Amino acid sequence: MEQRISLITLGVTDLARARDFYERLGWRGQEVEETVFLQAGGSALVLWGRDKLAADCGISDDTPAGFSGVVLAHNVRSAAEVDDVMRAAAEAGAAITRPAGETFYGGYAGVFTDPDGHPWEIAYNPGFPLADDGSLTIPDFG
Amino acid sequence: MEQRISLITLGVTDLARARDFYERLGWRGQEVEETVFLQAGGSALVLWGRDKLAADCGISDDTPAGFSGVVLAHNVRSAAEVDDVMRAAAEAGAAITRPAGETFYGGYAGVFTDPDGHPWEIAYNPGFPLADDGSLTIPDFG
Secondary structure (H helix, E strand, O other): OOOOOOEEEEEEOOHHHHHHHHHHOOOOOEEEOOEEEEEEOOEEEEEEEHHHHHHHHOOOOOOOOOOOOEEEEEEEOOHHHHHHHHHHHHHOOOEEEEEEEEOOOOOEEEEEEOOOOOEEEEEEOOOOOEOOOOOEOOOOOO | OOOOOOEEEEEEOOHHHHHHHHHHOOOOOEEEOOEEEEEEOOEEEEEEEHHHHHHHHOOOOOOOOOOOOEEEEEEEOOHHHHHHHHHHHHHOOOEEEEEEEEOOOOOEEEEEEOOOOOEEEEEEOOOOOEOOOOOEOOOOOO
16 A cells, blocks of 8 residues: 555535535635545545445444544644634634644644534644645654 | 645554554554654644544544544555555454445445544546556546
8 A cells, every 4th residue: 555645535414515615715626426526735635425425435424423533734834824724714614623822842723623523723833844835744753 | 725735633542553554554654742644645644642632623522433524545546456455454454344346436446444443445546547656636527
């Protein structure tokens, strides 16, 4: 298995609402067969009906929705940019689960959940520099 | 907000078990402060304690574990490669939730869950070609 992730699919209960949320944050994608594909670097974020996603995986979805156990992070280049994205997310209808503030690793970050409860951390981490194209390379902790 | 994902963090209940699982599939990473970082293209997969991850997000984790609502996909270049990865995952302790088979989109795919129940689809999708570096570009559906 090569070390890469091709797609990250978020199960949603209202595709139009989910697409609108990400579009209000500036994301653009394509909808085909009730699925929205949003390019994200060399991977793609996908929005698809949660019921279809569970069935497609052969997994039952019969427990109450709670913490998904998966968090997506979007790293930015400054604390001010964290504040900008957190404000835009709140305006687009996100729930702020952790207001932006200083972090234990010397950065600045906040967390919101999208309309389906998927958490996003928006983080400025001076120890994880971003390339010009936004890609992130884990530093050598050696 | 730029259109990209920096980190994908999976909450795990046993970090050593989770790391061992991904290492048996050929992934390599670095552990620092009870967190495992595994480079994945221009993003990184991160393994971290589920309890810490929930607390860090300001989200309570008090519902029974069920379908996370998030699925990671690893696309490969042939049906035979799907079979290879699915076999390796089963040998590493994955649960096969959907055995590999032909898909409605003319491809071939299967789904397994890792030791913490995070689903991975292993897919050969002839409509989503991969670049030499493994990156995926969503085709123009227009």
